[in-house]
Amino acid sequence: MTDHAINAPATKQASASLIYDPKVRSIFYQVLTVVIILVAGLWIAHNVSSNLARSNTATGFGFLAGRSGFDIGQSLISYTSDSTYGRAIVVGFLNTLMVAVTGIFTATIVGFIIGIGRLSKNWLIAKLCTVYVEIFRNIPPLLVIFFWYSGVLAVLPQPRDAINLPFSTFLSNRGLTFPATIWGAGAWMLPIAIIVAIVIAVVFRKWSMTRQMATGQQLPNGWISAAIIIGVPLLFFFAIGAPLTFDFPVEGRFNLSGGANIRPEFVALYLALSLYTAAFIAEIIRAGIRGVGKGQTEAAAALGVQPSKITRLVVVPQAFRIIIPPLTSQYLNLTKNSSLGVAIGFPELFSTGSTSLNQTGQAIEMITIMLTIYLSISIATSLFMNWFNAKMALVER
Amino acid sequence: MSTKDLSYVRRDMIAPEPPPISTKTIGGWLRTNLLATPKDVVLTILALALLALALPGIINWLFVQASWFGADRSVCATVVQGGIRPDGWKGACWAFVGDRFQQFMFGRYPLEERWRVILVGIMLIVLLVPLLMPKLPYKALNAVLLFLVYPVVSFFLLHGNVLGLDRVETPLWGGMMVTLILSFVGIAVSFPVGILLALGRRSPMPVLRTFCILFIEIIRGVPLVMVLFMANVMLPLFLPTGWSIDNFLRAVVGVSLFASAYMAEVIRGGLQAIPKGQGEGADSLGLSYWQKTRLIILPQAIKLVIPGIVNTFIGLFKDTSLVAIIGMFDLLNIIRLNFTDTTWITPMTPLTGLVFAGLIYWIFCFSMSRYSAFMERHLDTGHKR
Structure with missing residues (x-):
């Protein structure tokens, strides 16, 4: 950026060089951009509103609560064709x-x-x-x-x-059809057991690092952590009586049930x-x-x-x-x-x-x-x- | 007094080491590249087993068992399915591709007018090939012809309605032709627009910069399907009542906008890599902004990001296949349309068609990436570390 004002005798050429002043130019370009965007935006808004009025479309998000009426093949939460568009x-x-x-x-x-x-x-x-x-x-x-x-x-x-x-x-x-898992009573505690296991593993790792810093001895950290993370929930799972059964798919005459x-x-x-x-x-x-x-x-x-x-x-x-x-x-x-x-x-x-x-x-x-x-x-x-x-x-x- | 040997270096020569194992002979090459360690031996055996398992089946399907000639589905269907092949036959149905090849290339473009498409294709080759060869002269003229004159001429040739040519509506366009047109327009538009957006994003003017950032980030944040869909649904809403905008044009707009945003980011990477001294040097020579950008900054910046630019082009070429979702019949979609054609409906038709489409896309994209590697070597002036 050449700053023209520094070299130029400010009094004489101030008005003549106004269009060469980078600052003035920059402001002019930006105002021009804003005006163009505004005009285009207004024109589009006008067209949209007249198009919508012509097709009698109501605006707003109220339609989300309406009945959707279409089926969805696969969904993680319960859904029927009576559910709303939002759902x-x-x-x-x-x-x-x-x-x-x-x-x-x-x-x-x-x-x-x-x-x-x-x-x-x-x-x-x-x-x-x-x-x-x-x-x-x-x-x-x-x-x-x-x-x-x-x-x-x-x-x-x-x-x-x-x-x-x-x-x-x-x-x-x-x-792909595979056995469905059916969780019995107490199964909700399993995720908690997994989180507890992870916490234990993290604490163990911290302790092991401190020990290594102090004594220079290394423990097989990876294996022990893995054993904790897999072992603790597994033990817990059997401790509460293995509340898991499977619903096996059966080959019927025409379909799998x-x-x-x-x-x-x-x-x-x-x-x-x-x-x-x-x-x-x-x-x-x-x-x-x-x-x-x-x-x-x-x-x-x-x-x-x-x-x-x-x-x-x-x-x-x-x-x-x-x-x-x-x-x-x-x-x-x-x-x-x-x-x-x-x-x-x-x-x-x-x-x-x-x-x-x-x-x-x-x-x-x-x-x-x-x-x-x-x-x-x-x-x-x-x-x-x-x-x-x-x-x-x-x-x- | 006994004379004890006090020398601390050995007196006799050690036996010569055996020569290193040659890597030049076949045996040596095998030892170093396939059987270096026990782990490598196991891996090699596993890889060979995988190849032995997969390759014969693939080669059988592609070539040995394939149906090469025929006029309808019977050559590609087993007896049970109403064809002539023995039970359990599995092979590619190349007869299907051969029979429908014209359609794959031109879509539903009228038969007697297809010379126009071929002419446009020949013009593309005649203009593009010299441009791609660095040794040939007149690059500026060539580029102007290809990117300014050629699109106009091609449009009138393809669309007709002038000079006694029949009008061919865009819904009749299809196949490879559509894929190539979309990619060409996308490339021709996204490059200059991408440069402008990248410059805007680095501009000191806040309004301009914000606008460019918003545009780039919004487009890059959503899938192309969404951009195409927006172009398809919103453009008619944005225009005054009574104006209609051609479906094909909507796809072109969507693809070009999308590619421009990605191109802008690639070019911005190049701009950022140019040392500040280059711009300041140009300023101190008294060059104007556009002179500085055109003569000093861009040539260096673009050279740096050629791989990125070509990757964007490759991405664009692959992405044209998504126009299928807004109901256009590009190469992939027209092949898919034929899967349900009763003349050729067999269990082998879809796979054959898709393998054929994959081959065509692959050839185009792979040559682009090879060309970019070549250009990189050609333009390398040794400044890169």
Whole structure:
């Protein structure tokens, strides 16, 4: 920015150079922008109101309490066609969350394996992982969803000829049927037992670290923590008399009866999003691990740290600093891509939202609701990312 | 007095070490790359087992058992399903792809007018290929022809209604043609708009900056499906009563807006990586803002983020498949439409169609990423660490 006023004799040229003054120009441009946006906004508002008046659409969010009248195949909370539009949207939102959480979980595991596999010194493993990544990165996610839905799941046998998997699990073109869990009395205490176990594990870890600092002796922390977290709830479970029974699915003449069922729409969407996102996560992991300087590993080796501990204590913590930000945005992408479920009729947020919109014609209200929900998810994610970045940033002078 | 040997270095030579195992021979290569440690041996065996399990089936399905020729579903269906294949037959139905290939490429574009689409395609190749080769001259003229003249000419050729060409309404457009048009327009619009948005986001003017941030973050925060849906539902509401806006145009607007927001973030990354001294140097030479941006900042910034830009293009190309959700028939959706066609309905048709679609998307995206790697090497001036 050249500050003209400093060089120019202020008295004479003040008026002449007014249009060359960066400040004046800046204000002028901004006022111009505001005016353009205002005029466009008013014009659009006018058009919208006249369009709405012409189609006799009432505005407001009152329609949310009305009877929806459409069925939803899969829902986590009770829902019938007599439920309200508001509830339909909540069902959709919960389904979106369900796909997102399960998908993120699987994609992370598969992505880690593939990403580390690509760095393997074993030529065959590295090439196989490269092939996986190059295949999935270069085809649309929608195609992967259709691949599972119309290409694989739809050609599975009818329920009466269902493929019998271990543990009374059946795979058919109606999805995956598996034994339903029925929790007996006292089962509500189990989550509490799990939380208590986690607290004990954390306390143990703290104590073990203090002990290590004081005496230099190490305990197998990981194994002991795992034993606590799995063992304590398990003991508690048997102590209160194992209040768990299963409802096994039974093969009937035409259909499977009993058990719990996951519909093929969910299976297709879940598998597709997990496998598709895993390819991107693999690349992020690989870049993160490669991003840790070779000097770090060599220095650790020179200090006599064991190879397995080099990875765990030197490489991974530093790689995480590089990995987490893009990883979070991949998680966000997966969540947003779950809206593709609409193409195969999986009732997620976008799907139930657009159905409600088509039935009520409340375009502006419905789009506002959906926009708000999606934006809240992404704002929450970016807040987390900022927090994490601040926490993990290298502390420099 | 005994003479004790006080020398502290050894007197005799140590036996020579055996030569290192050659990695050049086949055996050596196997040892270092596949069988280095016991863990590697196990992994190699597992990988080979996986390949042995999967590959024969895949090759059988794709090539050996596949139906290559035929006019209807009978060549791809078993006897029970009303076809000619033996029971339990499983194979790709390439005959289906061969029979419907024209439709996959042009959609329902009238048969006798398809030369227009082919002509537009040839023009694209003629203009694009020289632009992609760094050695050829006249890049500016080439770019103007491709991004300003070509779209106008193509629009009139495809849509018709001028110079005695018949009018072809956009609902008749479909297939690969739609995928390519959407991607081309998306790329051509998102690049300049993305640059402007990125500059706006870094501008010292608060109003402009806020507007750009809001636009970018809102678009990036919602799924493309949602943006397309908004374009589809809201655009007609925003326009005065009586104005109608073509469905195809709505999709184009949605895809372009979406790609622009992502492009803006990629370019902002490049802008941030340019040292401040570059801009200050340009200022002290007396360059205006636009001169500074055009001649000093952008060439360096864009060079830095070529991989990101191409990734955005690849994403855009893949994302065009989502227009299916607002009822348009791009490549993927027109293939899907044929799954329920009674002439070709067999259990093998969907998988074959999807594999074919996947192959086409893959070829396009993979070549784009290879080209970006090539450009990166070509433009590397050795400043990168």
